[in-house]
Amino acid sequence: MRTSEPPTLRTTGRSRRLPIVTTLAAALCTGMTLLTPVASATPVAAEPVTCETTSRSMPQTPQPGTLGPVGFEGTGTVTCRDAQGEPYLEGSSTFSGTLPSPEATAAGVTPVFRSRVDWSDGTVTTGTFTDFGTRLAENGALEFTINGVNDADSTRFGGYTVVASGESVHVSSDPVEEAVKTQNGKVTYTP
Numbered sequence: 001m002r003t004s005e006p007p008t009l010r011t012t013g014r015s016r017r018l019p020i021v022t023t024l025a026a027a028l029c030t031g032m033t034l035l036t037p038v039a040s041a042t043p044v045a046a047e048p049v050t051c052e053t054t055s056r057s058m059p060q061t062p063q064p065g066t067l068g069p070v071g072f073e074g075t076g077t078v079t080c081r082d083a084q085g086e087p088y089l090e091g092s093s094t095f096s097g098t099l100p101s102p103e104a105t106a107a108g109v110t111p112v113f114r115s116r117v118d119w120s121d122g123t124v125t126t127g128t129f130t131d132f133g134t135r136l137a138e139n140g141a142l143e144f145t146i147n148g149v150n151d152a153d154s155t156r157f158g159g160y161t162v163v164a165s166g167e168s169v170h171v172s173s174d175p176v177e178e179a180v181k182t183q184n185g186k187v188t189y190t191p
Contacts (some may be wrong), residue, residue, distance in 0.1 A: 048190040051080040051158070053166065055093060055183045070099045078117050079188065091119040097132065113146050120188040123156035125189075134168075141167040144183070 042102025073096040080089040097113040105111075113132040117125040121160040129148035137143045150157050168186015 030051045030166070032129070048188050049080055050186055050188045051078050053078050053093070053183065053187055054186045055095070056180065057095070057168070057183065058180045060096075070101075072097055072099070074183075076183070089119060089121070091117040091125075093117045099132075099134065117156075119156055121156075123154075125154045125157045126151045126156070127162060129162065137167065138162075141169050142181075143167055147160070152191070157189040162189055163188045163190070 014080050024150045038122035053076055055074050057072050057074025060073055070160055071078070072096045074094070077142075078091045078093055079087050082088045093115060095113065095115040096113065097110050100109040109132045111132045113129045115125075115127055115129075119125070125177055127148060127150040129146050132140050132145070133145040134144045144166060146162065148162050152159045164185055164187040168181050168183045
């Protein structure tokens with residue numbers, strides 16, 4: 001029968017090193033496993049967001065004696081809904097713009113539309129668009145389209161492509177408010 005030898009420095013060191021090396025290797029593998037998905041993950045592209053808009057606008061009073069473009073300004077709301085139709089993001093909008101006369105348009109003067117949306121979560125979307133047009137629909141309403149790209153420094157939808165369309169109608173037949181119009185439409189923000 002063989003007697004066991006008392007542990008020596010040499011055999012004790014080996015028996016302690018094995019668990020330490022195994023633990024370090026396991027920790028290193030675990031760390032790599034945890035880090036690898038994060039390092040190699042690709043961001044998921046955001047989907048386009050379509051929102052409803054309602055607004056009220058009126059023409060700006062031109063300076064006496066000037067024959068410049070027709071200016072307008074207004075305020076409104078923007079509501080984005082989820083798949084169940086519930087609002088998840090709302091904002092208040094301010095906008096202004098100019099529509100050149102037909103003669104000026106023929107001479108190459110472009111319309112301009114400026115907008116700002118202050119969202120309920122504290123973010124802001126701004127943009128200046130020159131691809132802005134209107135046409136008279138068969139029902140007498142003025143249809144509008146706006147296309148372009150939001151300002152890159154917007155804190156929501158910055159640099160997103162914008163496509164907006166809708167109708168603008170007179171509020172009432174009251175001669176004092178004849179120039180006041182309401183607009184209903186949709187705006188789509190696409191990354």
